Amino acid sequence: MSSEPALLSLTEAAQAIAQKRLSSREATQSCLDRISQWQPRLNAFMAIEADAALAAAEAADAALAKGNVWGALHGVPLAHKDMYYDAGKVVTCGSRIRRDFVATTTATALRRLKDAGTVRLGSLQMSEFAYGPTGHNSHYGPVHNPWALDHITGGSSSGSGAAVAARLTFAALGSDTGGSVRMPAHFCGVTGLKTTVGRVSRAGAMPLSQSLDTVGPLARTVLDCALLLALMAGADPDDPTATTAPPQDYAAAVRQPMKGLTVGVPTAFYVDDLDPEVARILEETIAVFRQEGAAIVQVELPDQRQLSAACQLVQAVEAAAFHKRWLIERPQDYGPQVLMRLQNGLAIPGVLYLEAMRWRAPALAAHLAAVAGVDAVIAPVAPVAAPTIVESDVGNGPDADAVIQRLTRFTRAVNYLGLPSLAIPSGFTSKGLPVGMQLIGRPFDEAMLLRMGAAFQRATDFHARLPKAA
Numbered sequence: 001m002s003s004e005p006a007l008l009s010l011t012e013a014a015q016a017i018a019q020k021r022l023s024s025r026e027a028t029q030s031c032l033d034r035i036s037q038w039q040p041r042l043n044a045f046m047a048i049e050a051d052a053a054l055a056a057a058e059a060a061d062a063a064l065a066k067g068n069v070w071g072a073l074h075g076v077p078l079a080h081k082d083m084y085y086d087a088g089k090v091v092t093c094g095s096r097i098r099r100d101f102v103a104t105t106t107a108t109a110l111r112r113l114k115d116a117g118t119v120r121l122g123s124l125q126m127s128e129f130a131y132g133p134t135g136h137n138s139h140y141g142p143v144h145n146p147w148a149l150d151h152i153t154g155g156s157s158s159g160s161g162a163a164v165a166a167r168l169t170f171a172a173l174g175s176d177t178g179g180s181v182r183m184p185a186h187f188c189g190v191t192g193l194k195t196t197v198g199r200v201s202r203a204g205a206m207p208l209s210q211s212l213d214t215v216g217p218l219a220r221t222v223l224d225c226a227l228l229l230a231l232m233a234g235a236d237p238d239d240p241t242a243t244t245a246p247p248q249d250y251a252a253a254v255r256q257p258m259k260g261l262t263v264g265v266p267t268a269f270y271v272d273d274l275d276p277e278v279a280r281i282l283e284e285t286i287a288v289f290r291q292e293g294a295a296i297v298q299v300e301l302p303d304q305r306q307l308s309a310a311c312q313l314v315q316a317v318e319a320a321a322f323h324k325r326w327l328i329e330r331p332q333d334y335g336p337q338v339l340m341r342l343q344n345g346l347a348i349p350g351v352l353y354l355e356a357m358r359w360r361a362p363a364l365a366a367h368l369a370a371v372a373g374v375d376a377v378i379a380p381v382a383p384v385a386a387p388t389i390v391e392s393d394v395g396n397g398p399d400a401d402a403v404i405q406r407l408t409r410f411t412r413a414v415n416y417l418g419l420p421s422l423a424i425p426s427g428f429t430s431k432g433l434p435v436g437m438q439l440i441g442r443p444f445d446e447a448m449l450l451r452m453g454a455a456f457q458r459a460t461d462f463h464a465r466l467p468k469a470a
Helices: 010-018 024-042 050-065 108-115 158-165 182-188 222-232 276-291 304-329 336-346 350-370 400-407 412-417 446-459
Strands: 045-048 077-081 119-124 171-175 191-194 215-219 262-266 295-299 376-380 421-428 434-440
Touching: 010 024, 010 050, 010 222, 024 045, 024 050, 024 077, 024 119, 045 158, 050 119, 077 158, 108 171, 108 222, 119 158, 158 171, 158 182, 158 215, 171 222, 182 191, 182 421, 182 434, 191 222, 191 446, 215 222, 222 421, 222 446, 262 276, 276 295, 276 376, 276 421, 276 434, 276 446, 304 336, 304 350, 304 412, 350 412, 376 446, 421 446, 434 446
Parallel strands: 077 119, 077 171, 262 295, 262 376
Antiparallel strands: 045 119, 171 215, 191 215, 191 421, 376 434, 421 434
16 A cells, blocks of 8 residues: 555545555545645645544544444545535635535535545635636636646646646546536546436536536546446436436446457547647557457547537526526626626527527437447547646637637537546656547446446556656
8 A cells, every 4th residue: 555545546545444454534634735735836625624624534433443334435535626515515616606605405426425434625626617628717716737737727627637636635526518527637637537417416516507517526547436426326306317227337347358349439520630649649549449459440420510519509508597697696706708608608599509409319319320330439538738827818818719619629529419428548748748538438338438448547557647746
């Protein structure tokens, strides 16, 4: 076991605590020590609750000593994106408007992790109201990438990506409406799972776009994501959109080999206009999949640009509808970029929104027909590694809008179709910036993606590499 407990994976930490080789207090103190070291430079946390976390850890240790096991994550300290309601806690949603909002309920996904025995470290930074792909926040400042502090983390789960990468928490909940789990995973070199719409309850999670929102974890390994998904997935009376179908056996899936599976490589769009180093890492990743026994074939997908545009339209209208009252009463309390995006949503005609929603099912059918012969499609999460904070800052960087559009072009189609996608660390640029690839699967077949991702991580060590403290 590592001499620094915070460097363990979630799965390793949970096993060590359960076997009494590590105490919850030791694990929690180790995370808090790294938080004190990294937080001044990363700005990854919204709130740090050190005293409460240590007290909860000591209670977990006392319970375990008496033979009382709370669950699969007994005594494991975690922090999550500050948009998951936690009764009695301030939940800012990265905004000024909710700076003092105290939740009266607890999000189902968060409650299920609490019921598994986790300890709360605090809450993590995010883009304002989850409506930004870079990690900028005009109210609380940007989150910095632990691999290169002047570079972005990706958003909107910016604090989650940075905190997991720097080993400040063993895992973190994010959310993915247009790429907000996968982009921080890609830019920060961690594993991120965008779940199928309806796989995990969204009750008690701040809504952005009711048709597109998904709950998903960011963690160090695919095994960690599988463990978290198994705990969170399933029906919920508080969320009628949550599937009643039983979860898959994710623990069994991650033990299976890659051999016999087929991976599809798109013939266009996801392989166009790539940064040369991202293109190189894509080819190297495909080579590992082939080496592990997967068949590699080309797939011709429907026009992904239309899907991406439809996703943006749906997201803009639904976000504006949720924020309508505050847009009327408190427009001055929004950051300029978020305010602009929400106001644009108000201007979209209802006919266009309805057309986009009606097209969703036929578009999914066309996609599934195109990928009928493969188990998953592989693609870059983004065509570039993390740009700098300055060059992607709307209002300051002269090419910021173009930068943002380029960053998100490979993620939105997946959201529009409601598909699952697993982002895995796949390599590094010559400047030491991480690059992630995404595996795109069929609805509710997260197990297949986890199987492939786990096999890839058994063959590589990109997910185990650490950013160095300055």
